[in-house]
Ligand SMILES: Nc1ncnc2c1ncn2[C@@H]1O[C@H](COP(=O)(O)OP(=O)(O)O)[C@@H](O)[C@H]1O
């Protein structure tokens with residue numbers, strides 16, 4: 687284990703994400719939902735972890751907590767060595783802006799902005815010049831096969847095209863933590879492969895990590911490890927096809 691580098695850094699060593707005993711409850715009394723019932727999860731730097739399991743088992747809830755958009759009911763969440771549970775709201779907003787890319791299940795594109803403007807949002811928020819931000823965003827959209835859709839509004843795009851704009855937006859600022867909630871659900875096989883290759887190239891790097899929620903068996907080949915969830919818990923973790931090293935023993 688590495689020594690903590692600053693007073694608020696936990697001793698997480700080579701772990702990009704460390705989750706311990708995390709629970710999440712929605713509602714109360716008769717309408718209480720236990721979405722997470724005690725989750726432990728480690729994601730080392732350089733890894734792509736896939737999260738699988740039936741609808742309603744807590745996948746979106748877990749990745750939202752890791753991305754800092756949802757506060758757990760209890761437990762510890764350390765991301766890039768920082769304690770997300772203790773972090774105040776202002777710092778958390780900056781932490782997300784600087785470090786996190788999130789592909790939402792519902793895409794969450796801004797309806798009044800073009801494809802290129804939507805994909806450029808993280809750079810604009812970070813203070814980039816508009817022309818530079820649009821140029822970088824457009825390059826990513828071109829890689830994803832949307833070079834002829836740059837100026838279209840989301841309402842003028844198919845579901846698969848909107849999904850790729852959401853992926854471009856999550857990657858454009860080269861985040862250290864990338865969380866993708868079913869990123870290939872609306873894509874055909876070819877676009878699914880192109881998308882996963884881009885995610886791998888940009889986000890599976892030293893000092894970075896990726897968590898992909900997926901039902902799509904076609905993308906499992908990109909996984910270093912695959913974690914299975916059931917009813918608010920992780921029930922197993924196995925080495926994925928992409929991982930050829932002995933270091934990938936299930937934990
Ligand atoms: N904001 C919310 N309010 C109430 N219940 C919620 C909320 N978000 C999720 N849930 C419930 O928590 C459980 C887990 O949901 P979710 O994490 O979205 O599952 P998954 O992504 O695996 O389909 C489900 O029972 C869901 O209905």
Ligand SMILES: [Mg+2]
Nearest residue numbers: 745746791867
């Ligand atoms: Mg979900």
